[in-house]
Amino acid sequence: MTSSNAVEPVPAALRVRELMTTGLLSHAIAVLCDLGVPDLLETPRAHVEIAKEVDGHPEGLLSFLRAACAAGVLAEPTPRTFELTELGQVLRADHPNSMKAMCSLTCREEFNRTWSNSIHTARTGEPSFSLPYGTSFFEYMGSNPEFATLFDRAMSSSAAVDNLLAGPDLSGVGHIVDIGGGRGTMLAALLRRHPDLRGTLVDLPHVAGNALRTLTEAGVADRVTIAPGSFFDPVPEGADVYLLSRVIGNWNDEDSLRILRSTRAAMRADSELVVVGQMPSENDRTHYPRQLDLYMFALLGARLRSYEEYQELFAQVNLTITDWWNFPDSESVLRARLS
Numbered sequence: 001m002t003s004s005n006a007v008e009p010v011p012a013a014l015r016v017r018e019l020m021t022t023g024l025l026s027h028a029i030a031v032l033c034d035l036g037v038p039d040l041l042e043t044p045r046a047h048v049e050i051a052k053e054v055d056g057h058p059e060g061l062l063s064f065l066r067a068a069c070a071a072g073v074l075a076e077p078t079p080r081t082f083e084l085t086e087l088g089q090v091l092r093a094d095h096p097n098s099m100k101a102m103c104s105l106t107c108r109e110e111f112n113r114t115w116s117n118s119i120h121t122a123r124t125g126e127p128s129f130s131l132p133y134g135t136s137f138f139e140y141m142g143s144n145p146e147f148a149t150l151f152d153r154a155m156s157s158s159a160a161v162d163n164l165l166a167g168p169d170l171s172g173v174g175h176i177v178d179i180g181g182g183r184g185t186m187l188a189a190l191l192r193r194h195p196d197l198r199g200t201l202v203d204l205p206h207v208a209g210n211a212l213r214t215l216t217e218a219g220v221a222d223r224v225t226i227a228p229g230s231f232f233d234p235v236p237e238g239a240d241v242y243l244l245s246r247v248i249g250n251w252n253d254e255d256s257l258r259i260l261r262s263t264r265a266a267m268r269a270d271s272e273l274v275v276v277g278q279m280p281s282e283n284d285r286t287h288y289p290r291q292l293d294l295y296m297f298a299l300l301g302a303r304l305r306s307y308e309e310y311q312e313l314f315a316q317v318n319l320t321i322t323d324w325w326n327f328p329d330s331e332s333v334l335r336a337r338l339s
Contacts, residue, residue, distance in 0.1 A: 028067035029091065030107030032074075033100045037065075038091035041074075044083040101154040110140070110147065111299070118298045127301040137300055142206060152210060155246065156185040160331035164276055167325040167333035170194055170241060177202060177239040179231045179263060180247040184211035186276070187243070188218035200225045200236050231259050237266040245276035246331070250302050253313065260317045267338060273319060275334040278304045283328040310334060 010018075032038060035054040047065055051058040065082050068074040073088030084091070090099045105111075110133070117128040129137045141148045164186060170176070171194065178187040181201040191197050199220075201211050205228040215221040227236060231247060232255075242263050248256050263273060280289040293304040305313065311321055314336055323335040 025067055025071040026103070027107050028064045029071060029073060030103045031064050032068055033091055033103045035061075036093075038073075038084060038088060038100065039093055041082065041084045041088075044077055044081050047080045047082060050082065098157050101150065101157045105150050105154040108147070108150075114299055121298045121301075125301075128298050129300070142204065145206070148206060149210075152183050152207060156183045156214070159185045159245070160276055160327070161186060161189045163325070163327045163331050163333055164245070164274075165189060165193060166327075167276075168272075168274055168323060168335045170197065173197055173240045175200070175239045176241040176243055177236050177266070178243045178245070179203075179235055179259075180244065181211065182207055182246075184214040184218075184224070186245050187211075187224065188215050188220055190243075191215075191220035191223055192218055198223050198225075200227055200239065202227045202229050202231065202235055204228065204230060231262060233262065235262055235266045238268055239266070239271060240268075241272050241274055242267060243274050243276070247277075248275055248313075249277035249296065249304055250300055252301050252303070256313060257316060260314070260319065264317050264319060264338065269338060271338070272322075273334075273336040275310070275336070276331050278330075279307055279310065279326070279332040279334075280304055281306060281326055281328070281332075283326055286329045288329050307332075307334075315339075 035056060037050055037054060040050060040053050047062050048058045050056070050065070051061045054061075062080065065074060066076065068088070069076050069082070073085055073091060074082050075085050076082055089095055090097050091103065092098060093100050110129070113132040114129045117131040120126065120128040120131055127137070129140070133140050135143075141151060170190060173194065174196070175198045176187070176190060177200045178184070179202045181187050181203050184201055187199045187201055191199055201208060201215075201224060203211070208226050208228045211224075211226055212221060215224050229235070231244075235242070244259070244263065247259060251259065267273065278289055278292055280293065289304060296302045296304060307321075307324055307326075314321060318339040319336045320339045321334055321336045325333040327333075
């Protein structure tokens with residue numbers, strides 16, 4: 001006899017239906033972030049108050065708020081009154097680990113159109129971003145300042161600074177070159193940690209131009225040289241450490257090897273290479289690394305690599321991994337030297 005309190009298993013069709021509509025929850029969260037709703041919820045607010053504050057329609061907004069409740073970032077303690085959950089705090093712009101910019105970025109039209117054409121990737125192995133836009137992702141970003149600004153802000157706000165600082169000990173290092181350093185978030189953190197360290201930031205002109213503000217606000221601009229350029233071209237020679245953060249994971253093997261060869265050519269015999277990026281492993285607790293792997297391939301034709309795959313890649317350019325710091329579900333850190 002079955003107890004009346006027994007929980008009925010969820011039918012397969014219903015579970016699949018839930019899976020197929022999960023993306024709607026991410027879009028609801030992105031809409032609320034774009035409207036600034038999480039920043040208003042220091043205390044519970046009625047949906048009509050929220051709508052008035054963000055110039056939204058009360059009934060139109062209500063479904064988005066309840067979808068965010070289903071996602072676990074909001075709660076509805078009383079009917080039509082909403083508050084941020086502990087999970088939802090990271091959606092606030094002032095949170096130290098804010099995900100607001102990242103949420104806004106990943107639900108942009110550019111990404112939606114990529115996914116709507118993603119069967120092209122499954123059939124051909126080519127990125128599907130170029131189908132609707134007629135150009136590669138990074139070329140598009142170079143011609144679209146508004147999108148590039150949001151992308152750079154999202155990358156800076158989600159940079160794995162703590163992972164890098166918890167990784168290799170750079171005490172005593174004199175000069176570090178941050179290749180593809182974006183707005184300078186990682187380099188600024190390293191220079192603040194090590195007062196005697198000098199840095200050079202290399203990135204494309206439209207990106208590197210935004211780094212001075214980050215470096216100035218961190219109080220380290222006087223110890224940094226900004227060198228506009230591409231990591232496919234020769235990079236400044238003779239530094240103690242070369243940093244590639246969120247670079248190799250954005251490119252296929254052929255292009256990654258080009259970047260590594262360019263970097264290796266600049267290294268002294270005693271220089272070190274530090275790589276920061278997602279490296280799926282058996283220690284991961286969530287599906288995020290595998291989801292990101294799919295995301296990167298459809299968008300860029302790039303695949304996240306495991307530690308073993310990095311070993312194989314580095315061996316092709318005579319680099320040997322000497323240390324590895326694995327951070328589950330987050331970005332790991334590799335240290336390498338010339339073989």
